[in-house]
Amino acid sequence: MPDNASKKNSIGDMLWQFKNFISLIVIFIIASIICVRGDRNLFLNPTNLANVLRSISENGIMAVGMTLVILLGDIDLSVGAVLGLTATGAAVLMVQNGLNVGLAIMIVLIISLVFGLFNGVVRTKLGIQAFIVTLASMSIARGLARTWSKGYSVPIAFGTEPGMVSPVYGMLGERIWGIPLPTICFVIIAVIFAILLKYTRFGRYVYAIGGNETAAYLCGIKVDKVKIILFSLCGLLSGVAGVIHAAQVSQGSPNDGIGYEMNAIAAVAIGGTSMAGGKGTIIGTVVGALTLGILDNMLGLKNIDNNMQQIVKGFIIIGAVVLQKEKKR
Amino acid sequence: MKKLIAMLMAGCMIFLMAGCGQSQSAASNQTAAASAPAQETAAAQESAPAEEPAPESKGTFLIGMSQCNIGEPWRVAMNAQIAAAAEKYPEFEVVFSDAAQDNSKQIADVENFIVQQVDLLIISPNEAAPLTAVVKKAYDAGIPVIVLDRRVEGDAYTSFIGGDNVLIGRKAGEYVAKNYPDGAKVVEIKGLEGATPQKERADGFREGLGGNDKIEIIYSQSCDWLRDKAITVMEAALQANDEIDVVYGHNDPAAVGAYLAAKNAGREGEMIFIGIDGLPTPDGGIQEVLNGTMAVTYVYPTGGEEAIDAAYRLLVNGETLEKEVILDTIEITIENAKEMMERFGG
Numbered sequence: 001m002p003d004n005a006s007k008k009n010s011i012g013d014m015l016w017q018f019k020n021f022i023s024l025i026v027i028f029i030i031a032s033i034i035c036v037r038g039d040r041n042l043f044l045n046p047t048n049l050a051n052v053l054r055s056i057s058e059n060g061i062m063a064v065g066m067t068l069v070i071l072l073g074d075i076d077l078s079v080g081a082v083l084g085l086t087a088t089g090a091a092v093l094m095v096q097n098g099l100n101v102g103l104a105i106m107i108v109l110i111i112s113l114v115f116g117l118f119n120g121v122v123r124t125k126l127g128i129q130a131f132i133v134t135l136a137s138m139s140i141a142r143g144l145a146r147t148w149s150k151g152y153s154v155p156i157a158f159g160t161e162p163g164m165v166s167p168v169y170g171m172l173g174e175r176i177w178g179i180p181l182p183t184i185c186f187v188i189i190a191v192i193f194a195i196l197l198k199y200t201r202f203g204r205y206v207y208a209i210g211g212n213e214t215a216a217y218l219c220g221i222k223v224d225k226v227k228i229i230l231f232s233l234c235g236l237l238s239g240v241a242g243v244i245h246a247a248q249v250s251q252g253s254p255n256d257g258i259g260y261e262m263n264a265i266a267a268v269a270i271g272g273t274s275m276a277g278g279k280g281t282i283i284g285t286v287v288g289a290l291t292l293g294i295l296d297n298m299l300g301l302k303n304i305d306n307n308m309q310q311i312v313k314g315f316i317i318i319g320a321v322v323l324q325k326e327k328k329r
Numbered sequence: 330m331k332k333l334i335a336m337l338m339a340g341c342m343i344f345l346m347a348g349c350g351q352s353q354s355a356a357s358n359q360t361a362a363a364s365a366p367a368q369e370t371a372a373a374q375e376s377a378p379a380e381e382p383a384p385e386s387k388g389t390f391l392i393g394m395s396q397c398n399i400g401e402p403w404r405v406a407m408n409a410q411i412a413a414a415a416e417k418y419p420e421f422e423v424v425f426s427d428a429a430q431d432n433s434k435q436i437a438d439v440e441n442f443i444v445q446q447v448d449l450l451i452i453s454p455n456e457a458a459p460l461t462a463v464v465k466k467a468y469d470a471g472i473p474v475i476v477l478d479r480r481v482e483g484d485a486y487t488s489f490i491g492g493d494n495v496l497i498g499r500k501a502g503e504y505v506a507k508n509y510p511d512g513a514k515v516v517e518i519k520g521l522e523g524a525t526p527q528k529e530r531a532d533g534f535r536e537g538l539g540g541n542d543k544i545e546i547i548y549s550q551s552c553d554w555l556r557d558k559a560i561t562v563m564e565a566a567l568q569a570n571d572e573i574d575v576v577y578g579h580n581d582p583a584a585v586g587a588y589l590a591a592k593n594a595g596r597e598g599e600m601i602f603i604g605i606d607g608l609p610t611p612d613g614g615i616q617e618v619l620n621g622t623m624a625v626t627y628v629y630p631t632g633g634e635e636a637i638d639a640a641y642r643l644l645v646n647g648e649t650l651e652k653e654v655i656l657d658t659i660e661i662t663i664e665n666a667k668e669m670m671e672r673f674g675g
Contacts, residue, residue, distance in 0.1 A: 037445060048444040055437050151551065153523035155458030155482075173462065249432045249459035253523065256432070300441040306399070306427040 023320045031298040056293035057182035058241045063267035065237030067285045068230040071210045073277025074130035079238040080260035081141035086242025088145040091154035091252020094165045101169045109239045116235020120228035145254035153253035172247035194282035210277030270320040392423045393442035397455035399427045410633030432459035439463045453477040456523040488650040490632040494529035497627045502537020512543025513574035516566045519551040520579040559586025581606040581614035609673035618666040628659040
């Protein structure tokens, strides 16, 4: 698989990468043209661009994790529920149990990692399809979140009095030089995983398994171990998104994150990753997340009816994926 | 071929964007006026209209209404009343956004309104804590804020308009205490946790019961204000309890959902149903009282019309608004239901 690729393939790959950016550029240009009011450009406004970056960060982080799993040809439907569980848990631990921020975050991140681990182990050792396993763990995570907070939303007040949470945690809602902190987290995570997939041996194992699992196994790759690691990472990243989410909305609610898995999958799909596995990149996912975010922003700034937004978004997703799917052989 | 389809879809998208957007770029004269107040603090925003020597120099006003969930009929009525009231004032243009119960979406909706530099923000927040920061951002940026029905925390807003949920809850409690002096078993079907009206209707109800020990609340669960969830919640209550005398729903959909569940179990005759909202629509509370489904409901005014009238006083006349405007309620039973239906426009 690796170095025997013909010249045609590598040119094809380069062109294909370029295609990801085409849909992003197109949407960016359209947004810049139509989101105008009087003599002001609403879209190209720095505050608005920062808003867009902020709004895609949670989804982006989850989508990075989702990319890992989809590259295997699998999927993880539990990411939204794990986000809800982490956000709720963090809030309860900090507000009701008075734990300090660092400890609470560590605990909930471990929980999210364990969820991913559970997904990976059941998928590989029990041979149950990822769709089913993660559908089940989605339900379990949601139920756990509801039990943990007894169904209530737990508001987070930042301050130093008892019952309040250290403002350090609130910093996740702030902006540094205009760039939202969650976006910085997203960029760091994307870079780490892009390097992991592209330049390490582990990364090549991932693509090998996604491309042809049997061949990979016969090559001596420990397929099960790789899968378990990837699912665990996906769970962990959902946990990170959850910790950021709770700080962003100053609340941990067991109803948060419902439907978020759909946005994560959409970002990955628009980014050019194949649902069958073996093909896709983190940069593609980042582009996909940005495309979705700009789309949402554009629809919002034009005050388009919420229902219409859903319909338009659906068509855009199909259109963007079709654009990416040009056969190059 | 594939590329053609993709291009076609992109083309449709552009067409839809341009055609369906409600905001027009015609209000160019507001940009000059809007950018100046945007830098000032909230306290100075009342002087913004005063900067214009005559109100006529500012042509139209853009009002952004951030709704939390159009899935609730009561909120559909709120938006409709806002739109109807705005028609009286040609200088007002109102745009609506719906967050579908998602806090993150509502935060993004308000951020979009801030970017659009709306002249006024009306908001009915999904939950108090998550929306407080972004509402404060709007307020600090010089955009006056009217909060409807559900509160935000703190006081970074111009005016709150809402019904008195504690009062309504108390009246419902008093109704039960009056009609069941020898005791009753009550099932409570609550609204969305984290929304202030829910807490106030629950607290008020318990106050209204007046410490009568014989009246017991045997089951209390949330249905998120939604009728279909109320059916499920009530089914569970019916399973768990053989004897139920009163069902107190925090809104009419909750009470009606409970009624449907009880009817399915053949037990609707054993209990009375109490709701809140009292909308005069064909599927609203007043009609349900007329049908005999509910024993009593309490009008919970949406405040939509009051919000637009307040907007006019603030934006055009430059008046200062009251911080808290509490609207009254009316108890509707079979005795006055017909009259109420005619009065409110059935």
